[in-house]
Amino acid sequence: DTGVSQNPRHKITKRGQNxxxxxxxxxxxxxxxxxxxxxxQGPEFLTYFQNEAQLExxxxxxxxxxxxxxxxxxxxxxxxxxxxxxxxxxLCASGFRTDTQYFGPGTRLTVL
Amino acid sequence: TQLxxxxxxxxxxxxxxxxxxxxxxxxxxxxxxxxxxxPGEGPVxxxxxxxxxxxxxxxxxxxxxxxxxxxxxLHITAAQPxxxxxxxxxxxxxxxxxxxxxxxxxxxxxx
Numbered sequence: 532d533t534g535v536s537q538n539p540r541h542k543i544t545k546r547g548q549n550x551x552x553x554x555x556x557x558x559x560x561x562x563x564x565x566x567x568x569x570x571x572q573g574p575e576f577l578t579y580f581q582n583e584a585q586l587e588x589x590x591x592x593x594x595x596x597x598x599x600x601x602x603x604x605x606x607x608x609x610x611x612x613x614x615x616x617x618x619x620x621x622l623c624a625s626g627f628r629t630d631t632q633y634f635g636p637g638t639r640l641t642v643l
Numbered sequence: 644t645q646l647x648x649x650x651x652x653x654x655x656x657x658x659x660x661x662x663x664x665x666x667x668x669x670x671x672x673x674x675x676x677x678x679x680x681x682p683g684e685g686p687v688x689x690x691x692x693x694x695x696x697x698x699x700x701x702x703x704x705x706x707x708x709x710x711x712x713x714x715x716x717l718h719i720t721a722a723q724p725x726x727x728x729x730x731x732x733x734x735x736x737x738x739x740x741x742x743x744x745x746x747x748x749x750x751x752x753x754x
Binding site: 535624634637639 | 652673674676678683684685686687688691731733735740741742744745746747749
């Protein structure tokens with residue numbers, strides 16, 4: 532399968548714990564995006580990498596959130612001190628252009 | 644603030660009926676994408692429209708970009724249960740190089 536993959540698919544954690552998600556983009560894609568999506572809403576932009584450089588972060592992104600793409604390939608998204616409001620689907624997408632993005636299956640986070 | 648408004652938010656119809664979903668904005672986009680998302684999965688890109696007035700067809704789905712590149716529509720002919728899903732539009736704004744997302748239209752096709 533050469534599509535975007537995300538792990539884990541589901542994560543249940545207790546409030547206050549840290550969680551880390553991984554995204555493996557389509558191999559030749561230089562751009563990688565992270566989004567958050569809640570039920571009944573469209574994806575909300577979190578951050579964007581071009582190769583290993585993090586070029587943009589949403590102003591809505593709390594300092595508890597951090598993302599890396601150390602070698603310009605896979606990326607990780609970490610949430611520290613999780614809160615119940617962090618419960619959502621976290622989506623990763625990759626592409627060559629902003630207007631053509633290919634999404635992974637997402638990681639569903641539930642914070643108890 | 645750039646917004647993309649989708650309507651209707653929810654649509655439930657019988658198999659075989661036709662339907663149209665709309666995506667509207669006051670902003671001009673250089674391109675607009677339509678995605679379909681199934682529960683528990685990521686959005687899947689259906690089509691990108693670029694030119695004002697452009698019409699693209701994907702089997703029973705017809706996508707149109709408005710002449711002024713501010714709006715788009717998705718028309719489904721003879722809907723089938725397999726068309727059930729969340730349809731999302733996203734517009735690419737050259738002014739700030741961002742992809743602006745609509746909230747989606749949840750479509751249910753009853754057999």
